[in-house]
Amino acid sequence: MSGVQQLQAAPRTGWHVAEVVETRRETPSAARITLDVDGWPGNLAGQHLDVRLTAPDGYTATRSYSIASSGDGERVVLAVDRLPDGEVSPFLVDELRAGDRLEVHGPLGAFFVWRPPADGGTGRPVQLIAGGSGVVPLVAIARAHAEAGDATPFRLLYSVRTPDDVFFADELETAARGPAPFAVEFVYTRRAPAGTDAPVGRITRERLAAGVIGADAAPVVYVCGSTGFVERVAGWLIELGHHQTAIRTERYGGT
Amino acid sequence: MSFITRGFSGRSRERDERLPPGQTLVHDFPVLSAGPTPEVDTADWEFTIRTESGERRWSWDEFMRLEIEDVTTDIHCVTHWSKLGTSWRGVSLDTLFADVETDYDYVMAHSYGGYTTNVPLDELLDGKAWVAFEFDGEPLDPEHGGPARLLVPHLYFWKSAKWVRGLEMQPSDDPGFWEQNGYHLHGDPWKEERYW
Numbered sequence: 001m002s003g004v005q006q007l008q009a010a011p012r013t014g015w016h017v018a019e020v021v022e023t024r025r026e027t028p029s030a031a032r033i034t035l036d037v038d039g040w041p042g043n044l045a046g047q048h049l050d051v052r053l054t055a056p057d058g059y060t061a062t063r064s065y066s067i068a069s070s071g072d073g074e075r076v077v078l079a080v081d082r083l084p085d086g087e088v089s090p091f092l093v094d095e096l097r098a099g100d101r102l103e104v105h106g107p108l109g110a111f112f113v114w115r116p117p118a119d120g121g122t123g124r125p126v127q128l129i130a131g132g133s134g135v136v137p138l139v140a141i142a143r144a145h146a147e148a149g150d151a152t153p154f155r156l157l158y159s160v161r162t163p164d165d166v167f168f169a170d171e172l173e174t175a176a177r178g179p180a181p182f183a184v185e186f187v188y189t190r191r192a193p194a195g196t197d198a199p200v201g202r203i204t205r206e207r208l209a210a211g212v213i214g215a216d217a218a219p220v221v222y223v224c225g226s227t228g229f230v231e232r233v234a235g236w237l238i239e240l241g242h243h244q245t246a247i248r249t250e251r252y253g254g255t
Numbered sequence: 256m257s258f259i260t261r262g263f264s265g266r267s268r269e270r271d272e273r274l275p276p277g278q279t280l281v282h283d284f285p286v287l288s289a290g291p292t293p294e295v296d297t298a299d300w301e302f303t304i305r306t307e308s309g310e311r312r313w314s315w316d317e318f319m320r321l322e323i324e325d326v327t328t329d330i331h332c333v334t335h336w337s338k339l340g341t342s343w344r345g346v347s348l349d350t351l352f353a354d355v356e357t358d359y360d361y362v363m364a365h366s367y368g369g370y371t372t373n374v375p376l377d378e379l380l381d382g383k384a385w386v387a388f389e390f391d392g393e394p395l396d397p398e399h400g401g402p403a404r405l406l407v408p409h410l411y412f413w414k415s416a417k418w419v420r421g422l423e424m425q426p427s428d429d430p431g432f433w434e435q436n437g438y439h440l441h442g443d444p445w446k447e448e449r450y451w
């Protein structure tokens with residue numbers, strides 16, 4: 001498809017007023033925020049939006065956040081991790097409450113997205129790889145896969161500090177139990193669940209090789225997390241024989 | 256339209272005149288790209304300018320013999336960060352286009368790894384753009400586009416194609432990679448031309 005046709009086919013983005021419907025603790029350092037967005041055109045699984053906050057003196061701060069939900073409707077779910085010295089994330093995690101309003105711009109991004117195969121058939125296998133809050137768009141993709149009842153094999157490799165830091169634990173478990181083929185594997189960087197002897201530590205090339213769909217199955221791979229995480233993982237994937245064009249990355253900044 | 260979000264005060268930092276609207280100052284150097292980092296050896300590196308009538312080509316060694324400029328400039332990423340006063344070395348596009356003849360007004364930049372981005376030619380000439388191969392006195396890191404990247408500091412940084420391998424003249428302003436994926440065709444940070 002030519003670029004021009006794509007430009008015409010995608011919905012237009014814009015600024016919208018969002019009202020906070022609910023905010024709740026997702027992990028000790030993160031909040032799940034549900035927004036009601038006036039005029040939201042719906043979004044694809046994997047897209048993000050920009051949040052704009054305005055202070056009484058007119059100062060504004062804008063940050064990007066992945067969307068954990070997808071589909072039609074004006075409800076949008078985000079999950080934000082607090083960076084202790086951050087400007088925006090501590091406010092969103094600790095201060096924001098139901099009834100507050102903010103502005104959002106989106107949906108944004110048309111590359112780091114997943115669509116169920118149009119003919120209902122089996123697509124190329126999908127490997128999702130997340131570091132920390134980088135799981136958010138991958139949760140949207142996993143849920144879209146589950147809802148479509150799509151037969152494409154999916155796997156998620158999720159690097160997370162401790163079991164308490166897992167985002168959307170229930171949703172991931174539901175997806176893993178559902179009829180759509182979906183498997184989750186965790187890499188715990190600080191503490192594994194009690195009673196298991198899962199190794200603890202940062203992801204290595206060997207863990208990656210053992211935990212992802214092999215290059216011979218030609219999966220599409222989505223990698224999301226901090227810049228350092230994505231750089232490392234994407235570099236190893238290439239070494240393991242995955243094709244450059246089969247790897248999609250979303251980098252959250254930071255190291 | 257903009258309104259106050261209850262309880263948000265921001266860092267009440269001084270507003271820096273050099274920051275375009277919606278940008279936040281950073282001191283590190285974030286990395287954003289659509290895929291993995293290509294590794295390109297300078298021994299294999301080539302740079303081409305292709306026009307309707309032919310092709311001009313430089314090897315790394317030939318490129319290094321061109322006139323090299325020091326550039327200090329602010330840079331602005333569409334994901335809201337800006338860095339001020341960054342220092343680069345590279346070859347001006349005025350130098351590269353000095354003996355290139357073309358009737359086309361638009362350029363598609365092509366990168367190792369397949370990335371593309373479109374820029375009108377007059378946004379690249381008159382001291383506005385370089386092919387840069389040093390950052391902060393060091394060879395450009397692969398992560399940041401090394402061995403060489405386009406540097407078009409007055410547009411959002413996705414126009415400054417990393418791992419650049421050549422420029423292709425074209426008669427119309429066809430969208431490149433991010434432009435097909437929702438980003439603005441032009442990308443002026445002062446007008447907040449982020450998305451179409």
Ligand SMILES: Cc1cc2nc3c(=O)[nH]c(=O)nc-3n(C[C@H](O)[C@H](O)[C@H](O)COP(=O)(O)OP(=O)(O)OC[C@H]3O[C@@H](n4cnc5c(N)ncnc54)[C@H](O)[C@@H]3O)c2cc1C
Pocket residue numbers: 048063064065066067079080081082083085086087088089090133136137226250251252253254255279281283334
């Ligand atoms: C496309 C996209 C989607 C994103 N989605 C999410 C999401 O779903 N959930 C989420 O929690 N965050 C997400 N982020 C990151 C988010 O946009 C902010 O960068 C983050 O919330 C920090 O903002 P802040 O204002 O609190 O910190 P800032 O005040 O901007 O920064 C504080 C310090 O931390 C550094 N820093 C900035 N970002 C990070 C980071 N991610 N990790 C480590 N250090 C960092 C800065 O360089 C600075 O030194 C996403 C980013 C992008 C580009």
